[in-house]
Structures are given as structure tokens and as C-alpha cells.
Amino acid sequence: xxxxxxxxxxxxxxxxxxxxxxxxxxxxxxxxxxxxxxxxxxxxxxxxxxxxxxxxxxxxxxxxxxxxxxxxxxxxxxxxxxxxxxxxxxxxxxxxxxxxxxxxxxxxxxxxxxxxxxxxxxxxxxxxxxxxxxxxxxxxxxxxxxxxxxxxxxxxxxxxxxxxxxxxxxxxxxxxxxxxxxxxxxxxxxxxxxxxxxxxxxxxxxxxxxxxxxxxxxxxxxxxxxxxxxxxxxxxxxxxxxxxxxxxxxxxxxxxxxxxxxxxxxxxxxxxxxxxxxxxxxxxxxxxxxxxxxxxxxxxxxxxxxxxxxx
Amino acid sequence: xxxxxxxxxxxxxxxxxxxxxxxxxxxxxxxxxxxxxxxxxxxxxxxxxxxxxxxxxxxxxxxxxxxxxxxxxxxxxxxxxxxxxxxxxxxxxxxxxxxxxxxxxxxxxxxxxxxxxxxxxxxxxxxxxxxxxxxxxxxxxxxxxxxxxxxxxxxxxxxxxxxxxxxxxxxxxxxxxxxxxxxxxxxxxxxxxxxxxxxxxxxxxxxxxxxxxxxxxxxxxxxxxxxxxxxxxxxxxxxxxxxxxxxxxxxxxxxxxxxxxxxxxxxxxxxxxxxxxxxxxxxxxxxxxxxxxxxxxxxxxxxxxxxxxxxxxxxxxxxxxxxxxxxxxxxxxxxxxxxx
Numbered sequence: 001x002x003x004x005x006x007x008x009x010x011x012x013x014x015x016x017x018x019x020x021x022x023x024x025x026x027x028x029x030x031x032x033x034x035x036x037x038x039x040x041x042x043x044x045x046x047x048x049x050x051x052x053x054x055x056x057x058x059x060x061x062x063x064x065x066x067x068x069x070x071x072x073x074x075x076x077x078x079x080x081x082x083x084x085x086x087x088x089x090x091x092x093x094x095x096x097x098x099x100x101x102x103x104x105x106x107x108x109x110x111x112x113x114x115x116x117x118x119x120x121x122x123x124x125x126x127x128x129x130x131x132x133x134x135x136x137x138x139x140x141x142x143x144x145x146x147x148x149x150x151x152x153x154x155x156x157x158x159x160x161x162x163x164x165x166x167x168x169x170x171x172x173x174x175x176x177x178x179x180x181x182x183x184x185x186x187x188x189x190x191x192x193x194x195x196x197x198x199x200x201x202x203x204x205x206x207x208x209x210x211x212x213x214x215x216x217x218x219x220x221x222x223x224x225x226x227x228x229x230x231x232x233x234x235x236x237x238x239x240x241x242x243x244x245x246x247x248x249x250x251x252x253x254x255x256x257x258x259x260x261x262x263x264x265x266x267x268x269x270x271x272x273x274x275x276x277x278x279x280x281x282x283x284x285x286x287x288x289x290x291x292x293x294x295x296x297x298x299x300x301x302x303x304x305x306x307x308x309x310x311x
Numbered sequence: 312x313x314x315x316x317x318x319x320x321x322x323x324x325x326x327x328x329x330x331x332x333x334x335x336x337x338x339x340x341x342x343x344x345x346x347x348x349x350x351x352x353x354x355x356x357x358x359x360x361x362x363x364x365x366x367x368x369x370x371x372x373x374x375x376x377x378x379x380x381x382x383x384x385x386x387x388x389x390x391x392x393x394x395x396x397x398x399x400x401x402x403x404x405x406x407x408x409x410x411x412x413x414x415x416x417x418x419x420x421x422x423x424x425x426x427x428x429x430x431x432x433x434x435x436x437x438x439x440x441x442x443x444x445x446x447x448x449x450x451x452x453x454x455x456x457x458x459x460x461x462x463x464x465x466x467x468x469x470x471x472x473x474x475x476x477x478x479x480x481x482x483x484x485x486x487x488x489x490x491x492x493x494x495x496x497x498x499x500x501x502x503x504x505x506x507x508x509x510x511x512x513x514x515x516x517x518x519x520x521x522x523x524x525x526x527x528x529x530x531x532x533x534x535x536x537x538x539x540x541x542x543x544x545x546x547x548x549x550x551x552x553x554x555x556x557x558x559x560x561x562x563x564x565x566x567x568x569x570x571x572x573x574x575x576x577x578x579x580x581x582x583x584x585x586x587x588x589x590x591x592x593x594x595x596x597x598x599x600x601x602x603x604x605x606x607x608x609x610x611x612x613x614x615x616x617x618x619x620x621x622x623x624x625x626x627x628x629x630x631x632x633x634x635x636x637x638x639x640x641x642x643x644x645x646x647x648x649x650x651x
Contacts, residue, residue, distance in 0.1 A: 121326065125330040128575070128620040129613055130582070130620065132580070132582040132583065133582060133597055134613075137337070137601075139601060140601050140609060141338075245464065248583060249582075264465055271469075272472070279465070283462065286461070286462055286465070291460045
């Protein structure tokens with residue numbers, strides 16, 4: 001049989017998909033970077049001014065290319081500044097989650113025995129909670145406990161005063177998201193490290209009497225890095241979606257800080273007045289970013305010959 | 312088969328135990344106890360002795376371990392997981408009221424996602440075979456990719472606004488407020504309740520639907536590369552027959568497993584969708600309790616969700632073992648090996 005009767009998934013297509021994904025990400029990143037040039041702002045925490053005399057304007061009116069939202073804020077400017085917030089949250093949360101999860105999984109695999117069982121059972125138990133519910137629970141715990149227990153210097157460092165909550169919401173949102181997403185990373189890291197532990201160079205390192213920390217950070221984690229990197233990429237998209245969900249529930253960044261999630265939340269109420277642009281712009285941007293990140297992540301994964309756990 | 316089921320059930324017990332310990336520890340670590348929340352600002356006007364009595368009533372004078380065991384034994388043996396801080400009613404009663412709504416929503420979404428997703432995936436594979444169909448397949452693929460990546464609640468409130476504007480839907484009360492906990496008894500009511508659930512369930516299912524479609528597409532395309540497909544085609548069987556009888560059967564087991572694993576994400580998504588559609592289910596209860604700092608409620612909800620997910624994962628595993636003889640044989644011989 002010289003010719004296949006069925007078209008099989010073509011490796012060429014996967015590289016095309018990866019390039020499309022990279023292009024989408026590059027577009028979003030460049031718009032985030034160009035925000036101060038396209039829509040200059042005076043203050044950092046409130047970059048897009050409110051103008052109650054020009055609310056819910058249609059696109060291309062009075063210098064507002066994409067119109068304005070229900071508080072008269074320019075949608076284009078908000079979307080550009082929001083891109084910064086959403087990307088920062090996505091990337092920082094993903095990196096934090098993969099770092100913590102990676103070390104947790106590596107330690108678990110390396111120590112083995114009952115400690116391994118206990119550590120992984122904790123992960124399994126927490127994984128059984130749907131992630132939004134876990135997000136809500138961690139949010140409750142953090143918001144009840146953190147304000148009282150944070151030392152003064154850290155509050156000063158985070159620029160929290162009695163009048164403004166400053167960067168604290170951003171910090172909390174990132175902590176909450178990474179506290180939810182590290183579980184998947186821990187599982188992946190553990191299974192990878194377990195296979196690395198069977199390599200010969202690990203035996204020789206052990207024979208040389210190497211310390212635990214040196215073993216972890218010199219031999220195990222660097223060799224698991226490619227797998228963890230892919231996981232981090234895919235987690236960025238999860239984190240961006242989670243930020244949007246948290247904001248929508250009213251637990252994310254405040255309405256004064258533009259992020260795609262908070263834009264969606266405030267735009268929801270102007271939808272009844274027919275202001276579709278305020279809803280479509282952030283939604284389409286979130287979708288574009290997530291499609292881009294997923295395409296690149298899956299592409300790299302396919303190149304490595306692996307597959308993400310179907311869940 | 313029975314032994315298999317029992318084994319899987321036993322595996323779920325330690326998971327639930329760890330889940331309960333972790334969540335209980337988290338709630339205990341919070342500042343303030345039930346008495347502080349109940350009494351609130353009135354605390355300074357009250358007799359300290361009265362507060363002491365209240366503390367004893369809640370069992371707060373005991374050590375954390377004793378408190379946990381008390382909570383556990385009350386919960387497991389008496390079905391009493393404490394009272395809600397918000398209205399003082401037993402937590403279990405409130406969850407019982409909300410659970411049916413959530414199950415109705417999630418079950419409809421699961422069926423929709425599975426049925427449409429399967430069809431979608433197979434249609435993509437079938438269309439990919441012809442020159443013209445390739446373009447249709449590309450459109451379907453991109454649509455699935457977009458639906459998989461879009462935030463569900465965003466699609467939710469767009470769908471809600473659009474449905475509200477289309478007059479054909481005018482008769483259907485989209486934001487039907489049916490009282491929580493009153494199950495529709497007569498069949499007509501039950502039928503009309505179905506029309507309430509369709510839109511939210513459809514929106515909820517979209518993400519999973521896309522995921523299942525993409526998964527079925529990849530799984531089936533990989534299966535098509537196998538040699539038995541060539542043999543079947545060589546025998547002169549039609550492509551449709553090969554696809555439905557041979558290929559689908561072989562790729563069915565992982566797909567069923569995926570459907571079982573869909574429950575956590577559907578339950579998670581239902582929290583947001585219930586908020587968008589004002590659906591009186593567990594998800595909205597979770598959001599309300601988060602805002603109200605209703606700790607016993609949150610604790611009970613986390614346990615409830617955890618139990619639902621653990622048992623659905625178990626069901627998925629068992630279903631996969633039942634549908635795939637290869638997996639079953641491997642599993643059974645593993646048990647035999649462990650015994651020997």
C-alpha cells in the first residue's frame with residue numbers, strides 16, 4: 001500500500017499552529033508594552049481617567065477609537081493597560097506555581113517512602129476540589145488572615161496605607177491563583193523526577209555523597225526544567241482565565257485597576273444598554289491570549305513527544 | 312467486578328480523610344471563632360461567663376484534634392456538619408436544598424458536552440478525508456479551539472443578553488426564579504424546568520464540548536494510523552463502517568474516561584455560570600458563603616465537592632476498566648500478582 005487512505009495528523013500542521021500561537025502572543029505582548037505610548041497616563045494605579053460626560057460612546061467617536069465604557073473610560077486605553085495587569089498576573093502566578101509545585105514534586109519523589117505518599121496524597125486531596133471552589137476557599141482564608149498577620153515592613157513594601165489597598169489586591173490575586181494551580185505542576189514534576197532518579201548519573205552522584213539541596217537544585221530540577229517550562233506556559237492561560245473569573249465574582253482586582261477581568265465585570269452591566277464593545281474587547285483579548293498560549297504550549301509538548309494529562 | 316468496585320471505593324477513603332483534615336486545619340487557622348462571628352460587636356456588652364458557656368457549647372474549649380474528631384463524628388454518624396453563620400440553619404439542610412439544582416445543571420451539561428463533542432470530533436475526522444471537507448474541518452477545529460479558550464461566564468452573559476433580546480425566546484422565562492429545594496412534582500412543571508436549564512447548561516458545556524471534540528479528533532486520527540485499519544479497508548469495508556465499528560470502539564475507552572474526568576471542571580465552571588444565570592445551586596452558595604465568611608458552610612461545601620469529584624473519578628476508572636478488556640486484564644493480573 002503506497003498511499004495512506006486516511007489523512008493522519010501532520011507534523012507540519014503542528015508547526016504552523018505553533019507559529020500562529022506565537023504571533024498571537026507577540027501581538028498581545030506588544031500592545032501591552034506599547035500601552036504608555038498609545039494611551040499615556042498620569043498615575044500608575046488609575047491609568048484610565050473616568051469621564052462621566054462621555055459614557056457608553058460607540059466606536060470612532062470623539063477620539064475614542066473603540067468607544068467608552070459605562071464610566072466614560074476609553075476602552076482601547078483600558079484594554080492596553082489591562083493587558084499589562086492580566087499578563088503580569090498570568091506569568092507571575094504561573095512561574096510561582098511551577099516553582100513551588102516543581103520543588104514539592106521533586107522533594108516528594110526524592111525522599112520517597114511514606115513522606116512521598118503523604119505529600120502526594122495532600123496534592124490528590126486538594127486536586128479533588130474544583131479549582132474555582134479552591135480559589136474561593138483560599139481567598140477566604142487569605143483575606144481573613146493576611147491583613148492581621150502581615151508584618152509592618154511588608155505592608156510598607158507593598159505600599160499599603162490605611163486609605164488605599166495599593167498593590168495588595170494584585171499580590172493576593174497572584175497568591176490565590178498560584179496556590180490553586182501548583183498542584184498540577186507538583187504531579188508532573190514528581191513523575192518526571194521519578195524517571196530521572198533511575199538515571200546512572202544520579203547513582204554516581206549519590207555514591208559521591210552529594211547533599212540533598214545540591215542534588216535537587218543541581219541535578220534533578222535542571223533536568224526536569226523542559227517539562228516544567230511547558231507546564232508553566234500552559235498555566236499562564238489558566239491563570240489569565242482564573243483572574244477573569246475572580247474579578248467577575250468580585251474577588252479580584254478592584255474596578256479602578258484595569259485588567260481584562262475587571263473590564264468584563266464592569267462592562268456586564270452596560271450590556272443591557274447595548275454597549276457591546278465594552279464586553280467584546282476584553283473577552284476577545286482574553287480568548288486570543290489563551291488560544292495563543294495553548295497553541296504554543298501544546299506545540300512544544302508535541303515536539304517533546306509528550307502529552308498533557310487529559311483532565 | 313464487585314471486588315474491583317470495592318477496591319476503588321476503599322481507595323477513596325484516605326483521600327476524603329486528607330481532604331477533611333486539610334480544610335479543617337485551614338478553617339481553624341482563621342482568626343476569630345464561631346462565637347466571635349455570632350456575637351459580633353455585642354461581645355463587649357455580654358457577660359464573659361455567657362461567652363464561656365457559648366464556647367463550651369460549640370466545643371471550642373477542646374484541643375484542635377478533639378474538635379476535628381468531634382466534627383468528623385458528628386458529620387459522619389449524625390449527618391450534622393454545624394450551622395450556617397448566616398441564618399443559623401443546619402449546613403446539611405441548606406446543601407440538600409441547593410444540590411438538586413446543581414446536579415440538574417451539571418448533568419445536562421455533561422450529557423450535552425459528551426453527545427455533541429463526540430459527534431463534533433468524529434465529524435471533523437470524517438470531513439478531513441475529502442478535499443472540500445478539509446476547509447470545513449479547519450473552521451470546526453478553530454471554533455473548537457476558540458470555545459475551549461474563551462471564559463465561560465463571558466459567553467454566558469452574551470448568550471443571556473442575546474436570548475433576552477430575541478423575541479422568539481420571549482415566552483421562556485430565562486431568569487426563572489424557582490424556589491430552592493422545591494422539586495417539581497408534576498410532569499408539566501418538570502418539563503418546563505428543563506427549558507430553564509437548557510441555556511445555562513449549554514453555555515456551561517461549551518468548554519468541555521470543545522475539549523472532547525478536540526480529544527476525539529486526535530484520538531481517532533492516531534487510531535487511523537494503525538495497521539488493522541489498513542486491513543479492514545483492504546477487505547473492502549466502507550470507510551464509514553471502519554470509522555464507526557473499528558476505530559471508534561478502540562478509541563472509546565479513553566473518551567469515556569475523559570467524560571468522567573469532566574465533572575471537576577464542570578462543577579468548577581458551574582460556580583461562575585450559576586452566578587451569571589442566578590441559578591440557585593451550590594456554586595452560588597459557595598460564592599455567597601465566601602462573601603459572608605460563612606466558615607462551616609465553606610467547609611461543608613468543599614467536602615461535598617471533594618466527595619463528588621472523588622467518586623466521579625472512581626466511576627470513570629471503573630467504566631474505563633469495564634469498556635476496555637485490555638485494561639481490565641492488566642488490572643486483574645496486577646491484583647493477582649500482588650496477592651501471590
